[in-house]
Amino acid sequence: MRIGILTSGGDCPGINATIRGVCKTAVNHYGMEVVGIHSGFQGLLTKDVEVFTDKSLSGLLNLGGTMLGTSREKPFKRGGIMSDVDKPSLIMQNVKDLGLDCIVCIGGNGTQKTAARFAEMGMNIVSVPKTIDNDIWGTDFSFGFDSAVSIATDAIDRLHSTASSHKRVMVIEVMGHKAGWIALYSGMAGGGDVILIPELPYDMKNIGETILRRLKQGKPYSIVVVAEGIQTGSSKRAGEFIAQEIEYETGFETRETVLGYIQRGGSPTPFDRNLSTRMGGHATELVATGQFGRMVTLRGDEISSAPLDEIAGKLKLVPADHDLIVQGRRMGICFG
Ligand code: F6P
Numbered sequence: 001m002r003i004g005i006l007t008s009g010g011d012c013p014g015i016n017a018t019i020r021g022v023c024k025t026a027v028n029h030y031g032m033e034v035v036g037i038h039s040g041f042q043g044l045l046t047k048d049v050e051v052f053t054d055k056s057l058s059g060l061l062n063l064g065g066t067m068l069g070t071s072r073e074k075p076f077k078r079g080g081i082m083s084d085v086d087k088p089s090l091i092m093q094n095v096k097d098l099g100l101d102c103i104v105c106i107g108g109n110g111t112q113k114t115a116a117r118f119a120e121m122g123m124n125i126v127s128v129p130k131t132i133d134n135d136i137w138g139t140d141f142s143f144g145f146d147s148a149v150s151i152a153t154d155a156i157d158r159l160h161s162t163a164s165s166h167k168r169v170m171v172i173e174v175m176g177h178k179a180g181w182i183a184l185y186s187g188m189a190g191g192g193d194v195i196l197i198p199e200l201p202y203d204m205k206n207i208g209e210t211i212l213r214r215l216k217q218g219k220p221y222s223i224v225v226v227a228e229g230i231q232t233g234s235s236k237r238a239g240e241f242i243a244q245e246i247e248y249e250t251g252f253e254t255r256e257t258v259l260g261y262i263q264r265g266g267s268p269t270p271f272d273r274n275l276s277t278r279m280g281g282h283a284t285e286l287v288a289t290g291q292f293g294r295m296v297t298l299r300g301d302e303i304s305s306a307p308l309d310e311i312a313g314k315l316k317l318v319p320a321d322h323d324l325i326v327q328g329r330r331m332g333i334c335f336g
Contacts, residue, residue, distance in 0.1 A: 179318060
């Protein structure tokens with residue numbers, strides 16, 4: 001078999017480890033040929049590909065970013081490059097021309113939707129869930145999330161010293177437009193006093209009271225972790241808005257930090273490397289056994305898969321009764 005592999009959407013730690021997992025399993029175990037497709041679905045429009053050799057698959061396990069390059073090209077949506085052609089049909093034809101028996105795509109929610117559409121059109125396709133946001137339906141965790149949480153937790157740890165030395169409130173804004181997984185996990189692991197996520201409403205009065213209660217308890221400093229996607233009703237960034245409101249409510253000197261793309265950069269954690277290896281290898285097993293139209297999943301500690309049409313278009317949000325929220329509330333942490 002000759003398989004094509006592409007990475008689509010934002011980069012994240014563990015993509016290269018997943019490429020390695022897919023391709024080494026394909027070449028060493030199944031004797032397949034692997035073709036790397038550059039820049040996501042854009043590379044399938046322009047036939048921008050390279051045939052992998054064993055050497056091209058070395059040094060990938062701990063490498064950040066994606067060695068294939070990525071793009072946010074969505075062939076089923078208007079716009080982008082070659083906007084005047086029927087992109088899905090062109091891609092179907094190019095896959096045939098390139099002699100690819102199937103496509104393995106590594107991506108987030110948008111990519112799962114695109115993969116589901118191509119599966120409907122008859123393409124042999126399997127996918128691997130990739131996002132630091134951990135918001136892909138059907139899998140407990142996507143690779144990249146643990147690395148992002150680890151980076152964000154380290155950043156929160158480092159804010160504690162300025163918070164306590166200067167008796168300030170330190171607000172940190174982390175990624176997560178619709179889902180607050182990074183804010184919840186890093187906020188709890190970093191000992192945040194207030195954690196705000198898009199899934200839960202908040203009241204500035206409650207937040208102010210939490211900070212002032214801490215003052216009465218002899219703790220004239222607080223750490224506030226904010227997901228970038230919380231509703232603010234303002235054009236300001238979430239972190240900046242919350243910092244300004246806290247200063248107004250409490251009179252505390254407040255500073256904000258936006259962690260940004262640092263969360264997506266650099267080496268994957270050991271957990272993500274092993275998850276990538278397992279998910280990548282399983283994707284190749286799906287290909288080898290002809291189980292197309294599926295996304296690899298992690299449920300509990302079991303790697304499995306689910307049909308793409310069950311996953312596409314859904315978001316995995318933080319449930320209000322998540323154990324970390326329940327436990328956090330019992331300990332006095334404010335979730336809004
Ligand atoms: O990968 C998901 C994500 O990290 C979001 O949390 C973030 O807001 C978004 O990507 C931004 O990425 P870009 O600027 O590359 O579109």
